Amino acid sequence: MTTPGAGQGKRRIDTMEELAVAIGVSRPTLSRYFQDPERVSRSSRARIEQGLEQVEYIPNFFATRMNRKTTGIIGVIIPYLNDLFFSKLLEAIERAAMEAGYTVITQCSHFDPLIEARAAETLMSMSVDGALVAPLGNHSDLKVHDRLRARLPFVLVDSRPDNMLDVEFVGTNHMQSTGLAVEYLCRVGAPPVFLAMPRVSFNAMARERAYLAKMEELGHEPRIIGTEPVEPGWLFEEHGQAVLDREFAAGRLIDASVLCVNDRIAIGALRAAATHGLEPGARRNGGLRIMGHDDYPLCPFLTPTLTTVAQDVEAIGRASVQQLVNTIRGEKTPDEQRVKLIDGEIKARESA
Template sequence: MPPREIRNMDEFAAVSGISRPTVSKYFHNPDSVRQSTRARIEAAIEQYDYRPNIFAMNQNRKLTKNVGIVVPLLADPYFAEIARNLEQRCIVAGYSPTLFSAHGDPEQEVAVLNNLRALKPAGVLLAPLGRASDTDVLAKFCEDVPTLIFDSSVAELGIAFVGSDNQQFTAHITDYLCRTGEPPCFFEMKNPANPNAHRRRHAYLAAMEKFGHSPHVISVAGEGWGFEEIGRVGGHDAFARNLFPTNTILCSNDRLAIGLLTASYERGITVGRGDGSTVRIAGQDGHPHSRYTCPPLTTISHDYDAVSKHAADTLFAAIEGNAERWQSTRIEGRLILRDSA
């Protein structure tokens, strides 16, 4: 039961017994007013349920509290999960996150960035499409808006990059596969959307060389972000043409592995590390779905929490003025052993 409707900050200041500029200061940063004043304001907020008009607030403020979160494909649960994680961290830190997806389309990525500009964001957490991104547009955006790049690196753009250590990912799981059976071949897309794919291929080649095995890469055709279908179709083709030289297949990512599992099933090829199985298949990413494939997928998982925490903290530090030199941080993954390999 609010005693009466508060229409604006003037009225709110009146009923709370504090001057409007001080109230304004409070909403900008609650710690910037005296403790007793803060208590009185917060009591009045509680009582009158007043919230300042965000449009009027942001109109004149040089720096808003808005933070944009941009991912290349929200329909991919991996990005949905990391976006959720980042969103929570923004809220906790007092920012207003807004979520955007490029839906796998470079033109939509450009459109998203343009719309984002209009929000005058204090900062942006951006996972670019990668190879398909318009680098010039990205670079110009990063000049204008404090932008932290995550997941997939594009040049040395923005205030920093935070992602996973793909070298370590692939080296680690390759090592595991070599120690527990035949050395793996490497299953990937010919023209991967994401630059991480190249790092993983190189890491595979290096790891195999280091262990004294001869590497073997199977690159399948396919464009876009329908990785499962690309893996399935490419897998059928590779099986049909007998392209896999060993019984162990390391996939460039989990979604490709999921498609390959489907192809294997459809061809009656049993997958697993047990004696009755024909091939071992492993993925990379720790995709939320990987637990539920048949067989459950052995993979190496991103440290979702660590990546998003570091990304968010770095952006907030930059926004608050503690800017450091551009830096790339890559966080190690954790091997998840399941039945597929």
């Protein structure tokens, strides 16, 4: 039972030609109306709008995009979605793009360079106005990015391969954010050990470097654990848990400060602590402390609540769209603004 008058009985019209005769306006006028209602006189506009209420007509997406100089589409490639960071990022991007008047076509790589390559082809075949790409850690086929970049406005998001330092990029300022975390941990307790992960991600490596730099700056001895290779199909959480489980089982690190490369690793770390009867953050200025990075939405609901450093995902999404739109509109980005690094912010909670 739908609302009465819902338009079930509206006559369906498939082409602009038919529509033109149906409401008594010329097709070029309709064409202009659909691109921007302001481009026709008020009287025609009223007439068209009234006519559209009597019939069901939807312009053909392909036919319209095929002929316009600009498609009004922004293509987005995301490495995977089973992660609240990327889903939040995608949401921010879609919102910003919509506000800027663009249609978003999202393609997900699902951890697979081949799918990523196919996604790039799809975007090119659709003549998108620009592409926003969050690469697959360091598994991406860089030729694919190069081809995209050579063809259309292109902005990297979140993660940046080492050899693409000259590309437009928006991401977290790991030097600042991880540095902040190290400082925070040093201020209220022992200098942290860094719980890393296998070197499959540029961001993870950037955070490692930031950790090393800040530890050196503060005059502490750094220590990094967890970089050993793992089996395919591994989960971040499992890795964090496994590494700390080994340590705790051997009686090591039970009084340490542990800075995890990201929150999902930290969640595994918390789990390892719990299984060993340890309570991260329970002793105010000492004892075991665990800290993450990202401000995963669940952090405030974990036990203990997870102290972390928040990435401003919303800002990253908005800024990347802004940067892309500027490029599309032909506004030359000054060299010093081609890379935009967004600062993080400490979220002090119970675990550290």
